[in-house]
Amino acid sequence: TDELDEEVIQALEDPTKLHYKELWLAEEDQLRRNVLELFAFGTLKDKPDDMTLTSLMQKKLQKLSIVSLSELRRELTYTEIQHECQISDIGTLEELLIELRHFFEVKLDSVRQVATIGRLYDCREVYCNERPLQLVQTLPTTKQSLLQDLHRWKDKLQTDIIGE
Numbered sequence: 001t002d003e004l005d006e007e008v009i010q011a012l013e014d015p016t017k018l019h020y021k022e023l024w025l026a027e028e029d030q031l032r033r034n035v036l037e038l039f040a041f042g043t044l045k046d047k048p049d050d051m052t053l054t055s056l057m058q059k060k061l062q063k064l065s066i067v068s069l070s071e072l073r074r075e076l077t078y079t080e081i082q083h084e085c086q087i088s089d090i091g092t093l094e095e096l097l098i099e100l101r102h103f104f105e106v107k108l109d110s111v112r113q114v115a116t117i118g119r120l121y122d123c124r125e126v127y128c129n130e131r132p133l134q135l136v137q138t139l140p141t142t143k144q145s146l147l148q149d150l151h152r153w154k155d156k157l158q159t160d161i162i163g164e
Helices: 006-013 021-026 030-041 055-072 078-085 090-099 143-163
Strands: 075-077 104-109 114-120
Touching (some): 006 030, 021 030, 030 055, 055 090, 055 104, 075 078, 078 090, 090 104
Antiparallel strands (some): 075 114
């Protein structure tokens, strides 16, 4: 974080800001661009070992990692979330899930230790090959993947309508 300017740190620590693609696209400095790429598209698994984050930035990346998981599956075990998001205790995990309620509906089952994701209200940034990714290995949602999903949905609807 030594090389990040105060403006970037503030944006990354701001609890109300969860989208960073515009800042990533506008950034010319490679180090700041890499950090912004991580927050726009990545998860904790994409964070290089030598990248230092403030505690607020770490918490933000944990939240973004949870959002990424919620886009893959609607039922997430606490163990899976703890592993993927480097969260040590269940209290913190449940707190982060509740703080993300503007991203999705979530039902917490503390007995089964499962979070069930309901309606999604927001999503992670969509990557459209605007510039090459330097850190993120597992591609996030892309324009191409969204189009493929929409085509599959259209084909399913057409099959369902014709099949009746």
